[in-house]
Amino acid sequence: MIAGLGNPDKEYIGTRHNIGRDFVEHLRGALPKKVKVLDLNVYMNNSGGPINKAVSSKKAAEKLIVVHDELDVPLGRVKVSFGSSAGGHNGVKSIEKALKTRNYVRVRVGISPSTPSGKLKRPEGEKIVDFVLGKFKPAEQEKVKKARKTAGEALELIVTKGLSQAMTEINSR
Numbered sequence: 001m002i003a004g005l006g007n008p009d010k011e012y013i014g015t016r017h018n019i020g021r022d023f024v025e026h027l028r029g030a031l032p033k034k035v036k037v038l039d040l041n042v043y044m045n046n047s048g049g050p051i052n053k054a055v056s057s058k059k060a061a062e063k064l065i066v067v068h069d070e071l072d073v074p075l076g077r078v079k080v081s082f083g084s085s086a087g088g089h090n091g092v093k094s095i096e097k098a099l100k101t102r103n104y105v106r107v108r109v110g111i112s113p114s115t116p117s118g119k120l121k122r123p124e125g126e127k128i129v130d131f132v133l134g135k136f137k138p139a140e141q142e143k144v145k146k147a148r149k150t151a152g153e154a155l156e157l158i159v160t161k162g163l164s165q166a167m168t169e170i171n172s173r
Helices: 016-032 050-056 090-101 127-132 139-163 165-170
Strands: 002-004 063-074 078-083 105-112
Touching: 002 016, 016 050, 016 105, 016 127, 016 139, 050 090, 063 090, 063 127, 063 139, 078 139, 078 165, 090 127, 105 139, 139 165
Parallel strands: 002 063, 063 105
Antiparallel strands: 078 105
16 A cells, blocks of 8 residues: 655645655556545545544555655655654654554655755755745756656565665665
C-alpha cells in the first residue's frame, strides 16, 4: 500500500510540499497491480486519519509506503527509511499519531537547495512555510525529474526486492 502526501487542491500541484502526492500520481500506472495506492483527499497534516482506516494493524503498517517531501534531503536526492522520526514533518507526525507506530516505510524526496559541493541549505524558521508551499523554479526541474526517477526505482525495489535492498541501493546515491 502506497500513499503520497500532499494537499488536495489544484493550487498545490507542483509545489514542494506536494512532491510525494504528485510523484505517486505520476507513477500510479507503472506500479504493479498488487500495489494499492491510497487516495488521500485530505490536507497533508491530516493524513493520519485515512491512512489509519486503510491499515488494519501495526503489522500491516510495516508494509505501508509513504512518499513525502523532505527538507533534510537536498533536491534531487531520495532517501528510504523505516521506523525513523517524523523530524518535524507534520504530515508524518499525523500518521505516527494515528497508527501509534513509526514502523512503516518512508520514501523521503528531497526539496531543499544545496551548495555546488552538496551541502544542504535548508530554509529555517518562518521561511519554511513559504518555501514548501512554493512551486519549483524552472532551474530546479531537472533535479525534480531525477528525483521522480529515483523515487520510482525506490518503490519498485521495495516491492520486488525488499526494503533492505532498496535502502542499500537508493540511500548510497
